[in-house]
Amino acid sequence: METLYYCLALLLSVLLIFKHFFYHNPKLPPSPLALPIIGHLHLIKNSFHQSLECLASQYGPILFLKFGTRSILVVSSPSAVEECFTKNDIILANRPRNMLSDISTYNYTTFSMAPYGHLWRSLRRLAVVELFSSNSLQKSSNIREEEIHNLLCHLFKVSKTGTLKVELKYWFYLLTFNIITRLVAGKRCVRDAVAGMDLGKQILEEIKRKFVSRMPLNMCDFFPILRWFGYKGLEKSLIKLHMERDEFLQGLIDEFRRKRTSSANINIVTNTEKTPLIEALLSIQESEPDFFSDAVIKSIIIIMFFAGPDTTAITLEWAISLLLNHPEVLEKLRAEIDNHVGHGRLLDETDLVKLPYLRCIINETLRLYPPAPLLLPHCSSEDCTVAGYDIPQGTILLVNAWAMHRDPKVWEEPTKFKPERFEGMEGREGYKFIPFGMGRRACPGASMGIRTVSLALGALIQCFEWEKVGQEKMEMSQGSRITMPKAESLKAVCIPRQCAMKLLSQLEHTCFV
Template identity: 85%
Template sequence: MEKLYYCLALLLSVLLIFKHFFHHRTKLPPSPFALPIIGHLHLIRNSFHQILECLASQYGPILFLKVGIRSILVVSSPSVVEECFTKNDIIFANRPRNMLSDISSYNYSTIAWAPYGHYWRSLRRLTVVEFFSLNSLQKSSNIREEEIHNLLSHLFKFSKSGTQKVQLKYWFSLLTFNIITRLVAGKRCVRDAVAGKDLGKQILEELKGKFVSNMPLNMCDFFPILRWFGYKGLEKSLIMLLQKERDEFLQGLIDEVRRKRTCSANINIVTNRAKTTLIETLLSLQESEPDFFSDTVIKSIISVMFFAGPETSAITLEWAISLLLNNPEVLGKLRAEIDDHVGHGRLLDDSDLVKLPYLRCIINETLRLYPPAPLLLPRCSSEDCTVGGYEIPQGTILLVNAWAMHRDPKLWEEPTKFKPERFEGMEGREGYKFIPFGVGRRACPGARMGIWTVSLALGALAQCFEWEKVVEDKMEMSQGRLTMSKAESLEALCIPRHSAMTLLSQLEDTSFI
């Protein structure tokens, strides 16, 4: 037996020497020092995008990492990003598989995680045409406007009761989740009767808990051998339990809408197409194509609406108000633009947004400084390719560090300073240096909806209220440990503007049943 061990050791040594001297060595991008077996695992910590930004300053805009069995390519320059998503766009059109998606993506049938191919293209075409096209967004403008008016009404009631300090994080999340649930199922997630109470906050937190995940990377995705030992088996069980609750919630929405459709058909009620919900549209398609539009596919589609839409918009609103509180001269300039183009006789609406370029500059500058996804959703190479002259193996995870590019002093003057004016005259010409919604074939299809929602809400809040900091010091702008949300929830003093008192008084309760 002892001789067998010596023979195995000798054989292994010969193979390693042969590989070192005779095997073709791939020209990989620069890489920091890696530890045996675990590779660069020690670099993956909180604020990973900032760690990668520091590494890019040392090793350049193309960085290669190794964690266990997985290779990771990190890019952080517009020219390299352009090469990835033009020359290699199809190669990088897939998502990497992982344990979380194995459980929660309905067997990779969601548009966010489905493999690139005919099925994904069909879903993409459906979502763009039916839900995110200009025509569809115009049809749903009444929902966004009603929910924003409802928010204004709540804030006005608080101010009249003498409560001027407002926890805006909750109200922004409530606004965006109510918009999504009305678009998806035709009802609010939290009704007006309980919106400002502890019960309303509890309902919202339970809904967010189903779709807003702060789970860190699972090591089994990088070290499969850990699965043999049941590593983090408890975490897997929790993910499965969460997916079960999420699935029951989504199925409940579908069944409720299906029952209403059946009742309406039985009593010959004609549905107003302008008010058709996303689920109603999908159920209509199910009738014509039952093999494709199964309940599972419908759940996979509406789950992405809850995953991707509400919280990113709420986070952007929270950062935007924080930035305006720290820069009151910008808030004053925005308010002047709104007063000049909209006036004091009505509240601004979707049709006004095109006439408010400075408002859009503020949104863009907020997204530049605090992109909701500082590292774009990962891609995975389907075959070997070259990027920047380096050879990239098949199966490499691609991470685009939008955070680093948005704050690169080579690309932006005074990159850490809040200067909305930098976007004046740049609309549509930012190129690959400004990519808060991703780029390429898998860029976010709901970008326009997100921009309209945030712009309309921010504009209405500036039009109707004076905003002041709770304390005289600068607003704290540190980030959360695992997400791009603010580390400290935003509190601000909300005071109705004298010129908006009549408008606010006329706002009716926009409860939706």
């Protein structure tokens, strides 16, 4: 018996020595008490980004959570964000796999979700050259200007009917989807021949249904076994929606392919307009058919519809709402536009550099209401450290831009709308202002989005007087989605300015839809 005790003591000593010298116990970031199986999911209430902000206020700006089987790192401080996207930028350059991407991204060949590597670099390089380079943005400026003129014309026509109160959500989505479909396919999403707003709304709502995500969290991503059992029919619904979306995209590609075979002149828009993306991709496909399959072309197109219209329309709606609640800011912006542009012509993109206060207003809108409050998630491809904490391989990184943009340690009076805080800060906001992300996977369409919002907002202020409906302040509550729309659709009183009547009357002859 005594020998047995000696053997057990020796075995225990060996195990302790092994653990001390060979077993690394990771130093994980602070974390709340987790429940068995579900982890910390019970702490997420309503708005995802606000729940995470609340947890960060208790446990600090670097937070480690468990959502079912997935490990989550949440960061909400400039120093932690900087470390993630400088020292660990390559390690955190991947995206986590999830059910929506499994179904919708054509085997992860969209440049927003493709694994970091050769495929991603090739897709992103192509997207930048064809869409987001300075040269491409210059070529596509007439599309943005024409669609904004179309918006102004419609609002002018509505005001002439005696209907001064307008619901702006529809018009902003019509604007942004028309811009994207013209860039992609050379035509509007709501055709010129469509008569009447009701039918236009039906068509637009059908397109939004296909491309605007309303799924805040998918439990199947955290509990894979639920996917096996067809939890709530989510996978079947996503597959059905993807098939509809794929049919729509394939129809656009086939239409261009037929025109290529039937005629040498395939331009379906004016000669001064940028070549549609589908046409450019089909030309590349002829020289590189092995790489540029139809699936890859659709994966490039689909991200344009997923990422562009929703976030731009949301930003415009928040910006107008903020200006209606702060008429002194609106008047200051109008004075800047009148002084630099005048009343003899409409604002165009070349004027934007002369309107610094307009850019300050847009930056302040993006600070208070970033359209993607948690940005897009990243995933660690290997073990790494952030702020001295060990981050295991496969951890999902969420950057809470919402929390960081409203942090009193980072911003003075963070919940107040003060565009002046950005005066003289252009390009020097660093890691405390990141509405478009940072690092290798930052949004490549940021410049296009800023141009669209700037031109649209400037033109709306140049041509119309804007007033609240009623005396109460605008409701500023948020909807609960991956993006952050207003909970209540924006309605405002729209009155043409007397000094802009001649310009608006001239636009009537070019108004579509």
